[in-house]
Amino acid sequence: MALRRLPRRAPLHSQLRGAKPWTELWDTPAAGTPLQLLFTAAGMADHVEVRPSGIAGAGRGLFARKKFAPGDVVVSVDRPLAAECEYDRMLDTCSWCFHRSITEPEERAQAASMGLPMGFIEVKACSGCRRVAYCSKKCQSKAWKQDHKYECKIIGVPGRPPLPPPVRAVIKLLGRLKADPTGSSSKLLELLTFRPFEGGAGLDEFERNNKARLDDFNTLAHAAWFYSDKPNFDFASGELIAKGFLFAFYSNQVRISSPLDEGQYGSCFDPLICSANHSCEPNAIITFAQPRQFIRALKPIKAGDEVLVHYVDISNPFGVRQLDLKDGYYFHCRCPKCKKGSRFAAEDEFCKMGEDLDDDWFKLADELVERHRDVLDKYMVPVNDAKAQERLTAMQAEAFTVAQQKGAVSVDDIKATLKMCINSGMWKWTRQPVPKLCRNLLSVYLANADVYRAFRVGIKLYFEITPVISPQAFSPERLILAWNLSTVVNVLCGPMHEDVCNELAKEAGIELRVVYCGLLFDLYDNIDYMYDDETPFGVLVNGTYEQIIPQLGYPEQQLRDKAKEMRPKIEELARSISVDTI
Ligand SMILES: C[S@@+](CC[C@H](N)C(=O)[O-])C[C@H]1O[C@@H](n2cnc3c(N)ncnc32)[C@H](O)[C@@H]1O
Incomplete structure (x- = not known):
């Protein structure tokens, strides 16, 4: 990130002290029940409602008001409220509808011959900023009208490094709010009622647990506010609102991808979609249909059931899921499955008890203990015997490190890790990260x-x-x-x-x-x-x-x-x- 580090600012809780509490701000009669405006606007009020979640401490949740069969659309939005392309996709992907275009002629012809949309779509850069692209005049005009007009001059400054997607999202949200602070855009303030931000408490918690990240976070929020011409509002300081928007986006963002393409096109945040809580045994799933976003039922859902989706890969063992949620979304999962702990879930089971690792594997396991000492906590496998626990944990750390490695990983490295898992007699083919390693192997074979x-x-x-x-x-x-x-x-x-x-x-x-x-x-x-x-x-x-x-x-x-x-x-x-x- 090439952003200049900005002067340190007072911690958020001290800035908030003396200010009107956030909750009070949104409780004014004009604001309505938080989220109600957004629901009514999207016409979903008959299908779902937001009320206190059944998961202790999770705040609000999304509930079905009618029954849904597997595959039914539970929530549908035409385009997420905030949606941004990744840095490396800004000039080959439409910034409004997120259709990708292949620019390399040979690859493009091949995609077209297979009937793949990216072989037919062409994107053109915005003539103002030359930083983002659109696949049609229609997409460009919708984007301009909604919010590109607020960022075009800012991101188009020659020589200015590309801004991170969440910062661009905040610049646009601030632009929308500034243009219409009391009208329909004021409902954007409902974003600040989202967990884990809710009144700044999430940020305070963030500061207690991860000071370094909070500094970076404050820098980015300040940058978004600064580039937006330092707006201020009657009801609260513009910089605090920028922080709230940024935190809401960071901690609730959903990946934008396409089933026809590997990798990520961008990230988005939509309050309707994001009112659904996470469960490690979900009954629904979020899907993206360029540019529409849905929640669809995975299992039968009855009227009155809480609609629960997954934020992270739920095939991972308990400890890895908890850490992914903590790292990516800043909370400890308290879904009914996680409340039972790790001992009884299929995805946590090894083929044998940890103590039964064959002697042949001790040497490798001891080397891995040294290599992964720093992350042993993260991959902890609970076993009665301390030595056996350390060895199995280190093997699990090695397997996940290889499986989650970004960039090119060799077939030999993937196979060596698979052999360690399967030949040690500990892993089943269905226990992570064996499926992930197999998927990586498939990608390498396809690429070759x-x-x-x-x-x-x-x-x-x-x-x-x-x-x-x-x-x-x-x-x-x-x-x-x-x-x-x-x-x-x-x-x-x-x-x-x-x-x-x-x-x-x-x-x-x-x-x-x-x-x-x-x-x-x-x-x-x-x-x-x-x-x-x-x-x-x-x-x-x-x-x-x-x-x-x-x-x-x-x-x-x-x-x-x-x-x-x-x-x-x-x-x-x-x-x-x-x-x-x-
Ligand atoms: C996308 S928001 C969902 C709406 C949120 N519950 C609210 O009241 O605004 C995600 C936040 O909900 C809470 N949450 C979601 N799933 C949870 C779970 N399984 N266990 C505990 N908290 C959860 C966390 O505070 C998380 O940061």
């Missing part, structure tokens, strides 16, 4: 166009691992994996890989074309629960299905029966793939 190996790890993931960690067949993980695997199998069915097809048919009785159809059926039957026909992924899946299946010259039911018959064979092949042959 190593189609056969991608197929092997892909079927291991799709037919053996993911059904356990993502039980709903329409979960994004399952659908995305089905799509990736279907493209791999389709390539293997081509003339270049005839030998592979023949060998699989001869050795295992597996017909790859039938496997391909089976994957298309899985996708077609489940896609609507998560991505409707207006989303790029929905269009792609439905379009591929409608083009391919009728061409095959068999009645659809006959193809479905054949795919069903083939399934146990491919599942058996998946199970037979060992850590040495993956």
Whole structure:
């Protein structure tokens, strides 16, 4: 971050002292019940309501007012209130609708030939700032009208380093509030009632626990306020409001990504969506459909049930989930599952008791204890024997460090870590980070166009691992994996890989074309629960299905029966793939 460090300021709690408490500010009759205005504006008042959460200490939560079946849309917003592109996406992704465009000609032609939207979309930089881009005049004009006008001159200053996405979000929110401090924009102040900020208490807690981060945070909030021409408001100091907005964005932001692309396009914050609390056993999920954002039911939800989503990967063991929530969202999870602790959950189980680690692994484990001493707390595995606990914890730290490493990781490093987990006899294939390591291996094989190996790890993931960690067949993980695997199998069915097809048919009785159809059926039957026909992924899946299946010259039911018959064979092949042959 290339921002100049600004002069130290008094701690937030002392600035707040003597000021009107935040809660009082928003309790004026004009403000209405916090969040009610936003709900009414979005027309969701009949579907959901906000009231005290069933999770102790979690503040408010989102509750269903009617019943929802799996896949139903519980909440829908046309575009999140604040949504910003990542630094490296600002010139290839539309800053309004978040469709990405591929700029490299060869890659673009390939994407277009596969029917992928990023092969057709073209973005143009804003002629004012040249820092952000749009895919159409319509998107540009919507963005300008809503809030780009407040940041265009600020971010376009020649030589000024790009501002972090949350700072840009705050500049725009301040601009909106400044332009209309008492009118409809005043409802933006409801953002300050969000946990963990709620009246500045979250910031005070932040200061107690993480002083260094608070300094950075104050610097960024000051920068947003300063660049916005230091606005002030009758009801509170502009800089405090900037802090509140920044904290609300930082601690509640949701990643913007696309199922058709790896990586992150941006981050967003929407008060309606963000009123749902986290659970490690959620009944709903947040999805993004460029630029619409939804909460969709994962399980049946009854009227009166709290709608709970996941903020972090819930297939991780208890300790890792708790830390991810603490680091990313600044709270300790007190969902019903976490209240029971770590001992009984499937994702925390090892194949054997920690004390039963084979002697052969002691030397490696002791080396890892030294290497990961600083993070042992984070990966702690509770075991009765202290030495066994330290060793298993260090192995878990090593496995997660490799699995979460950013940037290029070699196939050898991933495989060595997988071997440690599986050959030590401690990990199941479904215990994290083994699934993550397999997914990383799949990405590397795909990037290297190593189609056969991608197929092997892909079927291991799709037919053996993911059904356990993502039980709903329409979960994004399952659908995305089905799509990736279907493209791999389709390539293997081509003339270049005839030998592979023949060998699989001869050795295992597996017909790859039938496997391909089976994957298309899985996708077609489940896609609507998560991505409707207006989303790029929905269009792609439905379009591929409608083009391919009728061409095959068999009645659809006959193809479905054949795919069903083939399934146990491919599942058996998946199970037979060992850590040495993956
Ligand atoms: C996106 S907001 C959700 C709305 C929030 N409960 C409110 O009252 O504004 C996230 C905040 O809710 C609280 N929260 C959400 N899920 C929680 C959980 N499982 N356990 C404890 N607190 C939770 C935390 O304070 C967290 O920072």
